[in-house]
Amino acid sequence: MLTEIAPPTLDERVAALEARLAALEARPLEAPLPDACRRRTCSYFRDYLAQGPAELVHEAFHEVEREALALQGTCHPWHDAHPDAPDQHCPGCGSGRLDRLERRIRA
Secondary structure (H helix, E strand, O other), X not given: OOOOOOOOOHHHHHHHHHHHHHHHHHOOOOOOOOHHHHOOOOHHHHHHHHHXXXXXXXXXXXXXXXXXXXXXXXHHHHHHHOOOOOXXXXXXXXXXXXXXXXXXXXX
């Protein structure tokens, strides 16, 4: 017989995130964090974690975010120049890579 498991409460989710953050803070860093990251006001803390539990650690989030921003620089101008093709992918990301990256960072 299967029993239903209740989803974690907000307090439990916050406690789990605080524990993960404490573990990250205890690790030595190779390079100093930018001010926004150190103050926990960057897009990871402000936007990404506000939308649910983390699937990416802080550093990985910013790597994916940088890649998505770079692709946006080629995809958005292409779509602006081709308004008749809203469902097509631009040649820069071809297979919908930008869409997948944006989903990963919840953009």
